[in-house]
Amino acid sequence: xxxxxxxxxxxxxxxxxxxxxxxxxxxxxxxxxxxxxxxxxxxxxxxxxxxxxxxxxxxxxxxxxxxxxxxxxxxxxxxxxxxxxxxxxxxxxxxxxxxxxxxxxxxxxxxxxxxxxxxxxxxxxxxxxxxxxxxxxxxxxxxxxxxxxxxxxxxxxxxxxxxxxxxxxxxxxxxxxxxxxxxxxxxxxxxxxxxxxxxxxxxxxxxxxxxxxxxxxxxxxxxxxxxxxxxxxxxxxxxxxxxxxxxxxxxxxxxxxxxxxxxxxxxxxxxxxxxxxxxxxxxxxxxxxxxxxxxxxxxxxxxxxxxxxxxxxxxxxxxxxxxxxxxxxx
Amino acid sequence: xxxxxxxxxxxxxxxxxxxxxxxxxxxxxxxxxxxxxxxxxxxxxxxxxxxxxxxxxxxxxxxxxxxxxxxxxxxxxxxxxxxxxxxxxxxxxxxxxxxxxxxxxxxxxxxxxxxxxxxxxxxxxxxxxxxxxxxxxxxxxxxxxxxxxxxxxxxxxxxxxxxxxxxxxxxxxxxxxxxxxxxxxxxxxxxxxxxxxxxxxxxxxxxxxxxxxxxxxxxxxxxxxxxxxxxxxxxxxxxxxxxxxxxxxxxxxxxxxxxxxxxxxxxxxxxxxxxxxxxxxxxxxxxxxxxxxxxxxxxxxxxxxxxxxxxxxxxxxxxxxxxxxxxxxx
Numbered sequence: 001x002x003x004x005x006x007x008x009x010x011x012x013x014x015x016x017x018x019x020x021x022x023x024x025x026x027x028x029x030x031x032x033x034x035x036x037x038x039x040x041x042x043x044x045x046x047x048x049x050x051x052x053x054x055x056x057x058x059x060x061x062x063x064x065x066x067x068x069x070x071x072x073x074x075x076x077x078x079x080x081x082x083x084x085x086x087x088x089x090x091x092x093x094x095x096x097x098x099x100x101x102x103x104x105x106x107x108x109x110x111x112x113x114x115x116x117x118x119x120x121x122x123x124x125x126x127x128x129x130x131x132x133x134x135x136x137x138x139x140x141x142x143x144x145x146x147x148x149x150x151x152x153x154x155x156x157x158x159x160x161x162x163x164x165x166x167x168x169x170x171x172x173x174x175x176x177x178x179x180x181x182x183x184x185x186x187x188x189x190x191x192x193x194x195x196x197x198x199x200x201x202x203x204x205x206x207x208x209x210x211x212x213x214x215x216x217x218x219x220x221x222x223x224x225x226x227x228x229x230x231x232x233x234x235x236x237x238x239x240x241x242x243x244x245x246x247x248x249x250x251x252x253x254x255x256x257x258x259x260x261x262x263x264x265x266x267x268x269x270x271x272x273x274x275x276x277x278x279x280x281x282x283x284x285x286x287x288x289x290x291x292x293x294x295x296x297x298x299x300x301x302x303x304x305x306x307x308x309x310x311x312x313x314x315x316x317x318x319x320x321x322x323x324x325x326x327x328x329x330x
Numbered sequence: 331x332x333x334x335x336x337x338x339x340x341x342x343x344x345x346x347x348x349x350x351x352x353x354x355x356x357x358x359x360x361x362x363x364x365x366x367x368x369x370x371x372x373x374x375x376x377x378x379x380x381x382x383x384x385x386x387x388x389x390x391x392x393x394x395x396x397x398x399x400x401x402x403x404x405x406x407x408x409x410x411x412x413x414x415x416x417x418x419x420x421x422x423x424x425x426x427x428x429x430x431x432x433x434x435x436x437x438x439x440x441x442x443x444x445x446x447x448x449x450x451x452x453x454x455x456x457x458x459x460x461x462x463x464x465x466x467x468x469x470x471x472x473x474x475x476x477x478x479x480x481x482x483x484x485x486x487x488x489x490x491x492x493x494x495x496x497x498x499x500x501x502x503x504x505x506x507x508x509x510x511x512x513x514x515x516x517x518x519x520x521x522x523x524x525x526x527x528x529x530x531x532x533x534x535x536x537x538x539x540x541x542x543x544x545x546x547x548x549x550x551x552x553x554x555x556x557x558x559x560x561x562x563x564x565x566x567x568x569x570x571x572x573x574x575x576x577x578x579x580x581x582x583x584x585x586x587x588x589x590x591x592x593x594x595x596x597x598x599x600x601x602x603x604x605x606x607x608x609x610x611x612x613x614x615x616x617x618x619x620x621x622x623x624x625x626x627x628x629x630x631x632x633x634x635x636x637x638x639x640x641x642x643x644x645x646x647x648x649x650x651x652x653x654x655x656x657x658x659x660x
Contacts, residue, residue, distance in 0.1 A: 023619070264626065266386065272350075328658040
């Protein structure tokens, strides 16, 4: 296991100590618990947006806490849900008088703990509504059963912007829902990653083998086979995306080319170029292209392609500048 | 070789096509040559800053072309220098009436080609002065013979800010020199990377082995041995850095924790936290901490630590917002 760490069991908390020490003006923790991650710039009267999930996906999830994005994050251990108490403690800190939106990925443990936290808040007369990201097309034929992956970026951007515009809780929820309805993702892995406390990967891929549709925790995909070219991967991914959410010639999308951790930014731009050629051929307009690491699996090699169909309202939200220790858009 | 590419020989140009397609409002190429990379937002009367170097280090080098940073970049093949003609063509495009600063890493091929380009410009009565980054302490005992690595970030920031303030060529050169004089870097690798057209790595590291001081092209370091902990790596690195450039208690530095490609951002923050503990113990103040990928070696695992001693003038330069397709600071 080639990692720069101190002890496997200290991975999450050592990471958090490093983050708080590097960015003390922007983020802090509460309840004497490093994993209760909150903005240091609470804005009175604004709907608070809270996310959460396991460690190992930076900048997901905590990296999106900051200006015009999110307000807090419950931080779990590697690939584990935060506890309901942690989510509750974050909620109590960042709630600012306008209610809370829980916005996170569609995983069983997270759903259970966020729902429990919402119930605990009811006793305090604080309203928390929830929406989950479920953009990974290959993970299930049923849209409601899909896993949430990198496409949650667009939900964060739209909900965060609507909250910054001082929208009501229902309006912020509607913005997140609109982004969800218009976003789809396909991902693929070339190598596994290693959970520090396990010390070895849970599965192997051969030297020339990749896994189409693999999840960000290594969940099995739709096929394993020889590594395809960037052009082939772009074509298969786009066929899957448009098969699930048609986009007509002349319609506009945003594109997110996301690296899973070990794949070079050079390769991500090669993939981005391959996708763009296909979109141009179809007459689909690209409003904005994001390329980089937005949702990772530690040192997994691979990438995902997300598309988000946008209208004038969504473009305004997506254009809103954001600033966190991890993500800045000016 | 697990890479998302089309053909090894198309790596650099396919990457460039992807970048231009994604960011048409920000960058363009000239002379009908993808590798002549220029800002699309030329500013009349400003000193033009041009960098260059091999592909495989994104966001180095071209990723720093943008607002309040650089104006152009000669793009070489993987780990190869751009040609003098390419540097000359970029120079002719972005020169804006106030002369040119060439600012790049201390590598023989690059020096030869930048010097030749400067000679070609003399015939056009355009002045180009040069400065090279040479921050890698472990690469040579002689400071002038050191390789340039991630610390060039601070030279870019300071020179870019001084040029944006409409400083003269000599003032911009002095700003770069000041950053150079105050910056040192130590790096270490946990895995090699693979040049696409070679198809295999030029050397091996054992499953538990790392290389302290390895260069960003795999140049040999000062020792190979078992992987150390983050705390140990931070201590050895800081001892090397401060042994070469003393920083007294009460003095201020900026810190850059740079990932070489495959190392997770989680690990970079663990390392950042380890370093911060040591700096706090020594009473060295940290003005700003940057953590992420600033100078990579494709899919190499490893990291580097740069420190830059700052005064009031440099802090003003470092605080200046910047915006490129790769690096945004608001």
